[in-house]
Amino acid sequence: MKYRIAFSLVMIGIFIACATKTLPPVVFNIPTRHIDYLNEVKPLLDKRCAVCHSCYNSPCQLKLDSFEGADRGATKRAVYNGSRLRSMDPTRLFTDAQSTGEWRQKEFFSVTDSKVSGELNDSIMIEILSHKIKNPKSVGEYRSEANDLTCSENTDELAGYLEKHPNNGMPFGFPALKPEEFAIIAGWLVQGAKGPDATRQKVLITPKASDAVAIKQWETFLNLDDAKHAMTTRYLYEHLFLAHIKFGTQTNEYYELFRSKTPPGEPADLVATVRPYDDPGVPRTYYRFRKIHSTIVEKTHMVFTLDDAKMRRIKELFIQPEWLQTPHTVGYDAKMSANPFVAFEQIPPRARYQFLLDNVNYIIMTFIHGPVCKGQIALNVLNDHFWVMFVDPDHDLSVANPAFMKLHSDKLRMPIEAGSDMRVFNALTDKYKKDAVEFYKARQDYYTTHNYAGLGYEFIWKGNTAADAPLLTVYRHFDSASVHRGILGNLPKTMWVVDYPLLERIYYALVAGFDVYGTAGHQLALRLYMDQLRVEGESYFLDFMPASRRQEFMQSSYKGIDLKKIDYYSSALPTKISFVTDEPNREFIEYIVNRHIMPATNIAFDAVNYERGDVAYPGLPDQYETTNEYLKAFRAISKPGTPFFLLMNDHNIK
Structure with a gap:
């Protein structure tokens, strides 16, 4: 018996020795003056916190870009979850709940409430900020998409996390708050973390x-x-x-x-x-x-x-023209609504496409900046750098002949019609991708039939006004991307030409129909579908290249991959353009930029990074005193394969 007691005492001792230390409340003198949220706290949160805590992928869904977000607090439920088998209820701030109580019912917990009062505060926010001040060194790696962070619901959980990760206080991977900054946040917290009063809130909204x-x-x-x-x-x-x-x-x-x-x-x-x-x-x-x-x-x-x-333009495009059918409202049948080519078939496709072209920088930006745009979910279907141009509405056969889209409307269905709960198995059947491939082949054959002489420069939209964006640049950096008006960088390995059916499908698949709260199957299906849309865009560009070079160009973008596996279907069209160099892709884009695009758009090649076909890279300047000399140096070291450090010299080093 006494051995059992001794063993129990030893185990209790070990347990006590190994137990996580609790976080004591932070001691802070209550300020003698009122700490104002709008004038003092919010500017500080904007400066030090909002860059991470302001989007769908805000850690723990804690959004600090408004008082409502700070008051809502955090949750353990992750928005981006690549293994989700059932869709989750959406948790969009200002949309899916309208009060703090409603958010608590949706499993959000406070980060500003304290269980103690007076000069003591043990809110999660003050504890994790205070911990950073005590442990200010940045040790190890700090990744923007780190998956070993915490969504501690209370200080006991937070204590366990910080014991394992003592250098992971907040701001994560950045310097601790300065004493005067901490004083503002801590003072606000010990005063009850109040937001704007009713009068100032009314002014805000x-x-x-x-x-x-x-x-x-x-x-x-x-x-x-x-x-x-x-x-x-x-x-x-x-x-x-x-x-x-x-x-x-x-x-x-x-x-x-x-x-x-x-x-x-x-x-x-x-x-x-x-x-x-x-x-x-x-x-x-x-x-x-x-x-x-x-x-x-x-x-x-x-x-x-x-x-x-914009009002005049909308009326010009949509209200003044005669529609294809007597105008009538349609219902919200799930499958029909998910197919804009059916839901809006009565509206002339010329009006729809021209509206998208008028605002194409915004349209492309929505799938670059929208909720789909994060890491492996969708972005890695894109190349790191490519240029996008568009088929002129006067030469887009789907615009000229709406019956073509109506005939193939079933092939224009997208995975979004299945809703948010698609199973992974169903996504892997590639049903919608197969439909997209069939439409792509039908479209290629249709263009071959109606343009037997080939496609010329006139098929590329040149823009209608100075504000238009007939050429766009897309950059991707794993889990983020950007779109820019004009063309930046050197000649990319791939370019897209986009027509109306492709542009509309990209938008609906990746923006209007994408559910960031959907299942892994839903997101996988759209990932696979976007693979095919990318092939289409690249293929439509190659239709302008010499027929004998198209396979070569496509293969250069898919090294080691059988092009049959990506369903590449080269047009039977010859090229209508008489190329004179061995780089028809460069020759094509230089003609488009220099001689075809509307001059008023002021779209020109990147002065630093683009290598013109007839201009050699410059050598390094002998001195660095003017802007042009520095630009010349950047041009010199931007030559592919040039090691930067070997070209550095000490002309300006004192």
């Missing part, structure tokens, strides 16, 4: 007078009752639901377009659906605007301007 006038004008237009306006507005909304809308005013404030159960002039009652084309569940919805009062961050900032010129 209320549009300025000039914007209010514009809002009334646009809400009147967007909510007109006739079928033509109703279907036009539905199409616009499905493409603008992610936009940060700027009116033609000088306020520099942004708004969101949303669906409401109540008409303009009444308090908004938001329709919260996963997708913009989902059934709203009410007989009539109204399109309304609400002011964005959270901090604007680059990774979600996709600006779309609604001004008088």
Whole structure:
């Protein structure tokens, strides 16, 4: 018996010795003055926290770009989960719950509440900030997508994590808060972490007078009752639901377009659906605007301007032309709504395509900056660097002959019609990808039949106005990407030519229909589908190349891969262009930029990085005193295969 007691005492001693130390409350003198959230706390959170805590992939879904986000707190439920077998309920701030109590029911916990009061505070926020001050060194690796972080729900969990990772206090991988910065946050926390009062909150969310006038004008237009306006507005909304809308005013404030159960002039009652084309569940919805009062961050900032010129253009494209059918409203059948070629078939495709081209920088940016855009989920279907151009509407056969798209509408179906709960097995059957391949081949054959002489430069859209973006550059960096108007960098290994059916499918598959809260199967299906859309875009560019070189160019982008496995289907068209060099791809793009694109767009080659076919790389300058000399040096070291350090010299080193 005494041996059992002794053994138990030893085990208890070991357990006590190994137990995680608790985090004591942080001692902080209560400030004698009020710490103001808007004037003191928010600017500091914007400066030190919002860059990470402001998007879908905010750690623990803790968003610190607004008081509502800080008050909502954090959750253990990850938005990006590549192994999710069932879709999760969406947790979009300002959309899927409207109060702190509602967020608590959705498994969010506070990071600002303290169980002790007075000069003591043990909130998660103050503990993890204080820990960084005590352990300021950055040791080891700090990755932006690190998967060994914590979403501690209480200080006991946080203590265990920090014991294992003593250098992982916040800000993660960055210097600790300065004493005066910590004093502001800690003071705010010990005073109860209050937000703006009702009066100041009303100012935050209320549009300025000039914007209010514009809002009334646009809400009147967007909510007109006739079928033509109703279907036009539905199409616009499905493409603008992610936009940060700027009116033609000088306020520099942004708004969101949303669906409401109540008409303009009444308090908004938001329709919260996963997708913009989902059934709203009410007989009539109204399109309304609400002011964005959270901090604007680059990774979600996709600006779309609604001004008088845009109103005239929308009327010119959608309202004035005769439609293909007598205008009528359509319902929200799940499969039909997920296929814009069916849902909006009554609207002339010329109007739809021209609207997308007018705003193509924004359209491409939505799938680069939208929720799909993260790491392995979708971005790695893109090359690191490529240029995009577009088929001119006057030469797009799907625009000229809408019956072609109607004939193949079943092949234009996308995985999004299956909703958010697709199984991985069903995704691997490639049903929708096979449909896309069949459409791609039919499209290639259709163009061959109608353009037997080949495709010329006139098939590339040159832009209509100085503000247009007939050429775009896309850069990808594993889990982030960017889109830029014009062409940047040197000649990429691949380029895309995009027509209307391809552009619309890219948008609906990766933006309107993508559910970041969906299953692994849903996301895998779209990943595979986008693989095929990429092949299409690359293939349509190669249709302008000499027929004898197309296979070679495609193979150079897919080294070691049998092109049959990616379903590459080369057009039977000859080239209409008489190339004179051995680099037809370079010759093609230089003609497009120098002689074809509308000059008023001011699109030109990258002065530093682009190597013209007839211009050699310069040598290093002898001195570095002017901007041009530095640019010359950058040009010299940008030559492929040039080792940077071997070209450095000490002309300017004192």
